[in-house]
Amino acid sequence: MTKYGVVVGSTRKNSYSEGVAKAIVAGLPEGSEVNYLNIADLPLYNQDLDANSPAVYDEFRAAVQAQDAFIFVTPEHNRNIPAALKNALDVASRPWGQNSWAGKPALVASQSISGISGVLAHHSLRQTLVFLDMPTMQQPELYIGNTMQLADEEGNITNEGTKEFLAGAGKSFSEFAAKFVD
Template identity: 45%
Template sequence: MKKIGFFVGSLRKDSYSKKVAESFARLLPDGYQAVFVELGELPLYNQDYDDFGPVPESYQKFRGEVKQLDGVVFVTPEYNRSVPAVLKNALDVGSRPFGKSVWDKLPGLVVTVSPGAIGGFGANHHLRQSLVFLNVPTLQQPEAYVGHITDSIAEDGTIVPGTEQFFQTILDSYLAFLEKLTK
């Protein structure tokens, strides 16, 4: 069973990004397990912890969880045309200490979510830029910008069928990409 880590870039209880990530997780076929990795408990990255200790237990737990994954899915809103701090911090915590990044070679998918029209374009591209440096090969096509998310959520909080089919198309492409890279 391959483990796919889901990293949600919003801490809000009723986050649209969380709802989208949960929808993607439900669409995973047999043979894949969704693992939601908590980001909100990580203190801001400080290299002194790694250099001089003590390393926070939350850093150790987070790094250990990511090391167990076969792939990573980032679902995030856009804050000020960029990546939310909680997600950037998680990237930093996982990338250190130098030379021991837990992200290295994990196949990735970037999904950005916004109530606006451009679907988190800025966050999507900033995140991809960081992932290139972290050596996370990322699905290039189809791109996953989810604009007007409020129109895609039913009254019961689920994703409407047309949008869910779009998610399935993206997920199928990502899983084919992951399988190609993890043979």
């Protein structure tokens, strides 16, 4: 069974991004292994640490390596991805030559409480995934705007049409990921 790592770009409790992630996960085939990776406790990446990595870096890199495919859901912070998400991508991309993300298929979704749907963060993330060598699903594109109107106060997506759309994307991603997973 495919192991899916889920990386949520928000570290906030009751995050809408997490709600979107859960709605995508609902469309994965029954029995899929799903692991939500914690990015909140990673110290800010510093290349000097490559010589003697903190244990949390080692654990995070090992957790990334253990997954077959990744679902990324990001909010937009000042027209880009949140610093915590960029930091997590950087940490597991190093030391040089040991990119833990390489070759793993990815889904990208963005969401925002505004109508713009985090589109700039979405494409900034896609740009980084190119360099990290992650084949990324092109369609459907997942830009979720006005999330506050689609979810409850805990961030869970409650709008039926949105739930159906996101679950469908999860199913499409399982088919896409299967092309890359042994």
